[in-house]
Amino acid sequence: xxxxxxxxxxxxxxxxxxxxxxxxxxxxxxxxxxxxxxxxxxxxxxxxxxxxxxxxxxxxxxxxxxxxxxxxxxxxxxxxxxxxxxxxxxxxxxxxxxxxxxxxxxxxxxxxxxxxxxxxxxxxxxxxxxxxxxxxxxxxxxxxxxxxxxxxxxxxxxxxxxxxxxxxxxxxxxxxxxxxxxxxxxxxxxxxxxxxxxxxxxxxxxxxxxxxxx
Amino acid sequence: xxxxxxxxxxxxxxxxxxxxxxxxxxxxxxxxxxxxxxxxxxxxxxxxxxxxxxxxxxxxxxxxxxxxxxxxxxxxxxxxxxxxxxxxxxxxxxxxxxxxxxxxxxxxxxxxxxxxxxxxxxxxxxxxxxxxxxxxxxxxxxxxxxxxxxxxxxxxxxxxxxxxxxxxxxxxxxxxxxxxxxxxxxxxxxxxxxxxxxxxxxxxxxxxxxxxxx
DNA sequence: GGCAAAAGTCTACGAGTGTAGAATTATGAG
DNA sequence: CTCATAATTCTACACTCGTAGACTTTTGCC
Numbered sequence: 001x002x003x004x005x006x007x008x009x010x011x012x013x014x015x016x017x018x019x020x021x022x023x024x025x026x027x028x029x030x031x032x033x034x035x036x037x038x039x040x041x042x043x044x045x046x047x048x049x050x051x052x053x054x055x056x057x058x059x060x061x062x063x064x065x066x067x068x069x070x071x072x073x074x075x076x077x078x079x080x081x082x083x084x085x086x087x088x089x090x091x092x093x094x095x096x097x098x099x100x101x102x103x104x105x106x107x108x109x110x111x112x113x114x115x116x117x118x119x120x121x122x123x124x125x126x127x128x129x130x131x132x133x134x135x136x137x138x139x140x141x142x143x144x145x146x147x148x149x150x151x152x153x154x155x156x157x158x159x160x161x162x163x164x165x166x167x168x169x170x171x172x173x174x175x176x177x178x179x180x181x182x183x184x185x186x187x188x189x190x191x192x193x194x195x196x197x198x199x200x201x202x203x204x205x206x207x208x209x210x211x212x213x214x
Numbered sequence: 215x216x217x218x219x220x221x222x223x224x225x226x227x228x229x230x231x232x233x234x235x236x237x238x239x240x241x242x243x244x245x246x247x248x249x250x251x252x253x254x255x256x257x258x259x260x261x262x263x264x265x266x267x268x269x270x271x272x273x274x275x276x277x278x279x280x281x282x283x284x285x286x287x288x289x290x291x292x293x294x295x296x297x298x299x300x301x302x303x304x305x306x307x308x309x310x311x312x313x314x315x316x317x318x319x320x321x322x323x324x325x326x327x328x329x330x331x332x333x334x335x336x337x338x339x340x341x342x343x344x345x346x347x348x349x350x351x352x353x354x355x356x357x358x359x360x361x362x363x364x365x366x367x368x369x370x371x372x373x374x375x376x377x378x379x380x381x382x383x384x385x386x387x388x389x390x391x392x393x394x395x396x397x398x399x400x401x402x403x404x405x406x407x408x409x410x411x412x413x414x415x416x417x418x419x420x421x422x423x424x425x426x427x428x
Numbered sequence: 429g430g431c432a433a434a435a436g437t438c439t440a441c442g443a444g445t446g447t448a449g450a451a452t453t454a455t456g457a458g
Numbered sequence: 459c460t461c462a463t464a465a466t467t468c469t470a471c472a473c474t475c476g477t478a479g480a481c482t483t484t485t486g487c488c
Contacts (some may be wrong), residue, residue, distance in 0.1 A: 016454060016465050039253045043446065053467055058447060121385045122251030122333045130385045139388060152390035153402055156382055160391070164378020168370055171335045172345045174353060176232030176366035177374070188367055192406055229482055230435050256475060267437055272477060430488090438481070445474070452467070458460085 024050040029124040034112040037119030093197030097189040116192040148199030238264040251333030254342040301359040307411030311403040362413030378426040
């Protein structure tokens, strides 16, 4: 079925290559999980996307669950919104908001990490894997970067807002968010994120906030 | 197997009653969908929760999808967080925050509506049903209640934050949110919600915000 | 008490799932 | 060219899913 044609150029079909095949499966799995979640996609479909048969998936990754774990770990390993620069910036909140709006405007796979998580939250096992990764990467980094009271809670709320925004804009597709010019969204979101970032809330009535003795 | 015993007192097992059985199935389905999402639960499981067999579910509701539609419509018909009082209050944002924290602290079925939506977002069909209900009920009401610029966007963001908070606290189970005293969460959340509610952002640098003429 | 109709259950089917083990094919070294 | 071996596929199994049709049990009415 596959005729030789050109002999040494980059082959149109992948020649037998374990690492390349593994990578292809991983990519296909990431896209598939992002689209339909852990339960919504079958191993055969993932394999088809990588140009192999279903059994090879299990041969390389052991099981569907382990494959999912590798996909999540792989995608969360490289920070997207939380870059080194943002984490050390005093305006980190505003930068987060801008990046979030930007990344949810395009159709790229940039935020696949959260999307996979959200789409797979129905599977208890997948949710557990996701929580571990989120706490280990995003939440830990964010908490360390924040100053002031309740840093862990504020970090978690920042992540929650990222998730909620993505849910409503990309998954549910609320028209007020999906069909809104990015500029407006940033304008509204930035002060909120920045407020969580700095921990200052000069708005409502004064609380009895006891500052840490330090 | 069931001996008569007392003859006319309220029977321990439900006697044959179509409306009661229908209601029982609906309740069981709501709980099941909230726990595991549309794909995560089977008709047999829902039926078991109602004390009937799987076939009766389809007999009453036609199909699993129609059952899901009825559950979502039923649960979104009655407002939970967005009560009449909150919608007309100047401190609506703070009240929303308090109600949200309160409702995600208990294990009640109060916020099942959103939970079902979030857990079922992986099924395209279920997500579509959910979007329609959210836009028709929550978003419409909220937008009408808000004053100031970008009311639809702010309403959508309020909903997004509710969803994100619930995702991270109940589904992912981020420990910083799940194991945090409610008082602290309200303290941090209230100013944010209130800021979205009023549309004023006194924090960051002054924008060129043009107010509506009026 | 008898009986039609409602209420509910039993059995089964076809499709889809994840995955284990055997069989097959291409690859690279001698 | 030869051939061991890694890379890949084929076949099959046990399971769950949603649901259709036939069957059995209870209920209210005369």
